[in-house]
Amino acid sequence: MSGGIGRRVLGACCVAALLLLSGCWDSRDVDNRLIVGALGLELAKDDSVRIWVRFPLPKATMELSKKDFFVISQEGFTVPDALYKVGYKLPKAVDTSSTRALLIDEKLAKVGLTPYLEFAMRERSVPLDTVVAIIRGNMETIFSRPNPTGELSGIYTKLFFEPYAGGMPRKNKTRLWEIYSKFYNPFYANLIPLLKEGEQNSFDFVGNAIFKGDKIIGELNKDESLVYQMLTHRFHDSEVELMDRADVRIVHNVCHIDTSMEAGIPVIRTHCELSVTLVDSSHRGDASKSDVVKELETELTSLAKSMFGKTQRAGADVFGFGNRYRGQLTPSQYADWPELFKKARIDYTFDIELRNTGLQFLESPTRR
Amino acid sequence: MDKSTKLGGYESFVIHLLYFGSTAGFIYPSFLTRSTSGSFWIPLVFWCAAAIFGAWLYARLLSRLQDRPLLTELKRAVGPIPTSLLCLPLFVFLLGALVVMLRSYAEIISMTMLPTTPIAFLNGMIIAPALLASAGVMPIVRSAKVFVVFAVPLSVVLLMLGLSDLNWSLGIPWVRFNSDFISNNQFYAGSCLWMGFVITALIQPYSQRSARVACRAYGLALLCALPLIAGYIYLPVLTFGRELTSQLTVPFVSKMDSIYHYWVIVDNLGAIFVATSMLYVLVVMALKLHALNETMRTFLPPLGSKIASTSLLLAVFITATFIPSWRDIELVLMLTAGLRLYVMFVFPLLGMAFLHAAGRRMQERAA
Numbered sequence: 001m002s003g004g005i006g007r008r009v010l011g012a013c014c015v016a017a018l019l020l021l022s023g024c025w026d027s028r029d030v031d032n033r034l035i036v037g038a039l040g041l042e043l044a045k046d047d048s049v050r051i052w053v054r055f056p057l058p059k060a061t062m063e064l065s066k067k068d069f070f071v072i073s074q075e076g077f078t079v080p081d082a083l084y085k086v087g088y089k090l091p092k093a094v095d096t097s098s099t100r101a102l103l104i105d106e107k108l109a110k111v112g113l114t115p116y117l118e119f120a121m122r123e124r125s126v127p128l129d130t131v132v133a134i135i136r137g138n139m140e141t142i143f144s145r146p147n148p149t150g151e152l153s154g155i156y157t158k159l160f161f162e163p164y165a166g167g168m169p170r171k172n173k174t175r176l177w178e179i180y181s182k183f184y185n186p187f188y189a190n191l192i193p194l195l196k197e198g199e200q201n202s203f204d205f206v207g208n209a210i211f212k213g214d215k216i217i218g219e220l221n222k223d224e225s226l227v228y229q230m231l232t233h234r235f236h237d238s239e240v241e242l243m244d245r246a247d248v249r250i251v252h253n254v255c256h257i258d259t260s261m262e263a264g265i266p267v268i269r270t271h272c273e274l275s276v277t278l279v280d281s282s283h284r285g286d287a288s289k290s291d292v293v294k295e296l297e298t299e300l301t302s303l304a305k306s307m308f309g310k311t312q313r314a315g316a317d318v319f320g321f322g323n324r325y326r327g328q329l330t331p332s333q334y335a336d337w338p339e340l341f342k343k344a345r346i347d348y349t350f351d352i353e354l355r356n357t358g359l360q361f362l363e364s365p366t367r368r
Numbered sequence: 369m370d371k372s373t374k375l376g377g378y379e380s381f382v383i384h385l386l387y388f389g390s391t392a393g394f395i396y397p398s399f400l401t402r403s404t405s406g407s408f409w410i411p412l413v414f415w416c417a418a419a420i421f422g423a424w425l426y427a428r429l430l431s432r433l434q435d436r437p438l439l440t441e442l443k444r445a446v447g448p449i450p451t452s453l454l455c456l457p458l459f460v461f462l463l464g465a466l467v468v469m470l471r472s473y474a475e476i477i478s479m480t481m482l483p484t485t486p487i488a489f490l491n492g493m494i495i496a497p498a499l500l501a502s503a504g505v506m507p508i509v510r511s512a513k514v515f516v517v518f519a520v521p522l523s524v525v526l527l528m529l530g531l532s533d534l535n536w537s538l539g540i541p542w543v544r545f546n547s548d549f550i551s552n553n554q555f556y557a558g559s560c561l562w563m564g565f566v567i568t569a570l571i572q573p574y575s576q577r578s579a580r581v582a583c584r585a586y587g588l589a590l591l592c593a594l595p596l597i598a599g600y601i602y603l604p605v606l607t608f609g610r611e612l613t614s615q616l617t618v619p620f621v622s623k624m625d626s627i628y629h630y631w632v633i634v635d636n637l638g639a640i641f642v643a644t645s646m647l648y649v650l651v652v653m654a655l656k657l658h659a660l661n662e663t664m665r666t667f668l669p670p671l672g673s674k675i676a677s678t679s680l681l682l683a684v685f686i687t688a689t690f691i692p693s694w695r696d697i698e699l700v701l702m703l704t705a706g707l708r709l710y711v712m713f714v715f716p717l718l719g720m721a722f723l724h725a726a727g728r729r730m731q732e733r734a735a
Contacts, residue, residue: 128626129625177607180608180612323535323609324537
C-alpha cells in the first residue's frame with residue numbers, strides 16, 4: 001500500500017520535473033552574444049555619458065566585414081543606461097563580463113569617476129581585474145582604428161600593460177578594483193595611467209594621472225612614474241634610465257620605507273637599493289663608474305623631489321604611506337590624512353650598485 | 369535507513385570542518401569587519417574562546433546522557449512540557465539557521481552566477497539535503513567524508529591564490545585593543561559561525577567518552593578552520609582595505625573576482641568559490657534538517673513527525689523564498705542573536721541543572 005503511494009509520489013515528482021524543460025533563465029549561447037573587449041567612457045551633453053564599445057569579431061564574421069572588430073557608441077544618463085540602449089541596435093546580447101580594458105576620457109575624469117564606475121562594482125558586470133586607463137585625445141579615433149599589431153580589441157590594451165607582455169615599470173598597470181578600493185581608502189589616492197592618442201599606434205603612454213578623490217588634479221611624467229613604481233614595490237622586470245652621458249638598466253630594486261610621527265608631523269623615510277647595468281656608454285667619454293652612479297643618483301633624487309612635490313601640494317598620497325599611520329591615528333582622524341600628508345617630511349635616499357658594464361669594447365671603434 | 373548513529377572523532381571533526389566552511393566564507397566576514405574599528409583578530413579570538421566554552425558546556429551536558437539522545441533524556445528527566453519550553457528557542461534557532469543558510473546561499477548564486485533565475489527555483493536546492501536528511505545521520509556523515517576531500521583542498525587552493533596583490537599595510541592596526549565590538553550587534557550576529565556543536569549534540573546519543581571525543585573533535589576542527597576563517601576575513605582586507613571590505617556584501621567573492629594571473633586558466637574564480645561552498649552548504653543543511661526532525665520526533669508520535677517533517681521542509685522553503693533581500697537576511701541574523709546566545713550558553717546550563725535535579729530526585733526516591 002505504502003509502496004503504491006511512494007510510486008505515485010515518485011511519478012508526480014517526475015512529471016513535475018518536466019516543468020524544468022521550459023528553459024533555463026540565465027542561458028545565452030556564446031554565438032548569441034557580442035563580447036565586449038574594450039569599453040570607453042566620455043562626457044556627452046547635458047551631464048550624460050557617451051560609451052564606446054569595441055567587440056572583437058570571430059573569424060567567420062570577419063570574412064564578411066573585413067575587420068576583426070565592430071565599434072558602436074551610445075549616449076545615456078548612466079553607463080548601464082547607455083549599455084542597455086546599445087542593445088536596441090544589435091542583433092545579439094551585449095556581454096560585458098569579459099571586458100579587458102576600460103578607457104576613460106580625461107575630461108570625464110576631471111569631473112569625477114565615481115558615478116560612472118559604481119555600476120561595475122555593484123552589478124559585477126565588468127570584471128574587477130579590467131585594466132583602466134585615462135585617455136587624452138579623440139576616443140572615436142582610438143576605438144575605430146584597427147590595432148596595428150593585430151591583437152583583438154581589449155586584449156591589445158591588456159597586453160600593453162601586462163608584465164608578461166608589453167608592460168614596463170613606467171606603465172603603471174591599474175585594475176578596476178584598485179581604483180574602487182582607493183575611493184574608499186582615506187589614506188590612498190589613485191594614480192591611473194594616462195594614454196595619448198598615438199600617431200603610429202592606437203595610443204602612447206605619457207605618464208600617470210594623479211587623483212584626489214575621484215577627480216584628476218595633476219600628472220606624473222614617465223620618469224617620475226618610474227620612481228613611483230620603485231617606491232611602491234610595483235617595479236618588475238627592468239627599465240632603462242637615460243642619462244646625459246650613459247644609459248643604465250635598472251635590473252633590481254628594493255625599497256625600504258620607515259615612518260614615524262614627530263610633533264604631529266608625519267616623517268617618512270625611504271631608502272631604495274638599486275642594481276643597475278650599463279647598456280650604452282657611447283656618450284660616456286671618460287666618466288668613471290662612480291660618475292655614472294653619481295649621475296643616476298642625482299637624476300633619481302631630482303625626480304623624487306618633483307614627484308613628492310606634486311603629490312604633496314595636492315594632498316594626494318598615491319603611495320599609500322598613510323596606511324602605515326592607521327595605528328597611530330584614531331579613526332576620527334583618518335579623514336585628516338590628506339592635510340597631514342601635505343605637511344609630511346619625506347626623506348629619500350638611493351643606494352646604487354653598478355653591477356656590470358656589459359661586454360665592453362677594449363677600444364672604441366671610432367678611435368681605431 | 370541507517371539507525372547506527374555513532375559518530376567517531378574523525379566523523380565529528382569532518383562535520384565541524386564543513387560547518388565552519390559553510391558559513392565562514394560568505395556570511396561571517398562582512399559581520400566581523402563591520403563590528404570593530406580595532407584589530408579584526410580580537411573579536412575572532414573572542415568568539416573562538418566563547419565557542420570553546422560553549423562546546424565544553426555541551427560536553428558536560430552530553431556526558432550525563434548515558435548513551436541516550438539529549439532531548440529524550442531531558443524529556444524523561446523533567447517531563448514533556450518543561451522540555452518543550454526549554455527546547456522551543458532551540459527549535460526556532462534551528463529553523464531560522466536553516467532558512468538563513470538556504471536563502472543566503474541562493475542569494476550568493478543569484479549575485480554571482482544566475483542573476484535572472486528566480487530565487488524560488490534556487491531555493492529548490494533544499495530537496496537534495498532533505499533527501500539526505502531523511503536517510504539518517506550516517507548517510508550524511510558518509511557524504512560529509514566524501515565532500516570534505518574535495519571541498520577543503522579546493523578552499524585551500526583558493527586561499528593560496530588569494531595571497532596575490534596583498535598590501536600588508538592595509539591590515540594596520542595589527543594590535544589595537546578596542547572593545548567597541550562588544551556593543552555592536554554585528555558582532556553578535558556573527559555567532560552563527562560558531563554553533564556546529566549544537567547541531568552535533570542533537571543528532572546522536574552520547575556517553576561520557578563520546579562527549580569528550582566530540583568536544584576534542586570540535587576544538588581540533590576549530591583550530592584547523594581558523595586559518596580558513598582568518599583568510600576569508602584578512603585576504604579581502606589586505607587587498608581592498610578595511611573601508612571597502614566593510615562595504616562589500618561578500619568580500620571574499622570580490623577578492624576572488626579581483627585575482628588575475630596569466631597562468632590561471634579559470635576565468636571566474638568567484639564562481640569556483642561559490643561552487644565549492646555548495647559542498648559545505650548541502651551537508652550542513654542536511655544535518656540541520658536532520659536535527660530538526662530529531663527534535664520533532666522527540667515530541668511527536670511517529671506518523672505525526674513524518675507529516676511535521678514535510679510541513680517543516682515546506683515552511684523552510686516558503687520562508688526562505690519570501691525573504692526579499694540580502695539586507696533582510698542580515699537583519700534576521702542580527703535579530704536572532706539573542707536566541708543563539710541562549711542556545712550556546714543558557715540551554716546547556718539549564719539542561720545540566722534539570723538533569724542534576726532529576727538525578728537527585730531519583731536518588732532521594734531510591735533512598
